[in-house]
Amino acid sequence: MPQILVEGLAKTYRVAEREPGAWGAVAGLFHRRWRTIEALKGVGFAMERGELVGLIGPNGAGKSTTIKILSGILRPSAGRCEVDGLVPWVQRVKHVARIGVVFGQRTQLWWDLPVIEGFDLLAAIYRVPPDRYRATRDQMVGLMRLERLLGQPVRQLSLGQRMRCEIAAAMLHDPSILFLDEPTIGLDAPSKLAVREFVATLNRERGVTVILTTHDMHDIEALARRVVVIGNGTILADSPYETLRAGVLAERRLHVDFAAEAPAIDIPGVEERARDGRALELAFDPAVVAVPALIARITADHAVEDIRVDEPAIEEVITRFYQLHGAEEA
């Protein structure tokens, strides 16, 4: 029995529309036109206890809507959803006591309260027994290295410091599931690394089930074994990260630095991607053109100083994937 079960989840909103300009504003007073937006059209997936899944997709794809339904904030228009045997939006109070949620763009701590007082208040709100709270808190403070931040009001923290506190705050009632909606948005590199390490530790050592949405593919690369790609309100792919990467883009890149001005290369199956003086970047499919054969041909014909093979950046992989499925932001 999976811990999270989602089937045929659909969500439609109605938004009021009006003609542009002053006349449109007046007309809107008398007659509203409504437009229906389908945020989700039949989303379904299942997750086992202790899994860590990355949920990715372009802006407006339905990631946040999915998280909001799973956490009980929104009620879907159709479909089924059970988390630990509870229907989130029906048994809301019981459900939310068992989950932790972090929205990267919002704060759940009290702006004017010192971090530690916010933690105490959350422990009271979740009715965590005092000794269990102290144990969990100390563990989180240690893991996230928050000792020096505890006495500071939240408004004085940097974004990276705050996000570390936010995730710790979401763990104080020892939830079995953690929803992270863009937890690394706007963070600098060290903070991102700290957040990733923390999430990985929670998942590995405490067995917390994690659903993570992000636009930073390095988060996915570092954390998620399994990736669910969502676009236009439907699931485009649900597979291990490596499969997704290999399937979408087997393409490799060859960077060559020539001794003289880069020549034109005319080999079937090889495309020129960029050139800059003596440097040349070539794209090829290793299934069509073998790497050793390609290098041999180029070095035989030209004087070469340096040569490197790499894979395209993950951002490129994912953009290509969205394009293939027509899932770019409308």
Add this chain to the structure above:
Amino acid sequence: MEAALRPYLATFSARFQLMLQYRAAALAGFATQCWWGGIHIMVFAAFFAGAGAAARSPISLAQVITYTWLAQGFLSLNPWSGDPDVAAKVRTGAVGYDRLRPVDAYDWWFVNAAAWMTARAAPRAALMFAMTAILFPLAGLSAWAWAPPADLAAALMFTVSMLLVVLLSSSIVMLINICVAATLTDRGVNSFVAPLAILFSGNLIPLPLFPDWARVALFVQPFAGVVDIPFRIYLGQITGWVAWAGLGVQVFWIVVLVGLGRLWMGRVMGRLQVQGG
């Protein structure tokens, strides 16, 4: 029982302490209220000096003066605007986060409103008391001072009545909060409720000074319970069964408005779930 109440008690005390931090606001509020109170009292003194006014008034000038200082001191308990935190949450969409807490949404906002009001009222009322009930008599201004309660019974009943004020005012603030959540802005409802609260509570003109034919209607409407009823009990202006009836009016409106608020909140939150924050 204690575990059930823990989230609400902790929230109340956190919000109360947080609001107490705003000392400059308390001092500024106190200064404004002294100014207002002074003007009120001068106007009423001129009114009572007029021909025959004092003889026909059901309430004496000395009582009006104490009534005025009480009304100014406890101004923050008057429910004339919604909780600004709720308005901010509605504007930023953080209401969703409130839905992630394992607490009853109505009760949680309610204790927040109660803490917000009492924490603002406490320092202002204390300052007002220190100045008009202690310093004024010492300075020989006894005629203009905040007088002690009529008797012990009045003092006890006043204490009970003030506790009811906190509940009644919070239930009215909750209706405003829910309206803010439903309309997504606090401007409209605040500017609508503020004059009603100021006028019908007795804050602007003590309710006994209204025409005879309006008295009963004014006594049984909800806003009387936040200013007029407790202060007239304090003054001994209403005693015996009328005073008990006053407490009854307060309790009646608390029950009705909390019931109404709960129903409405359920609907608005249901709609938020459907339509998104």
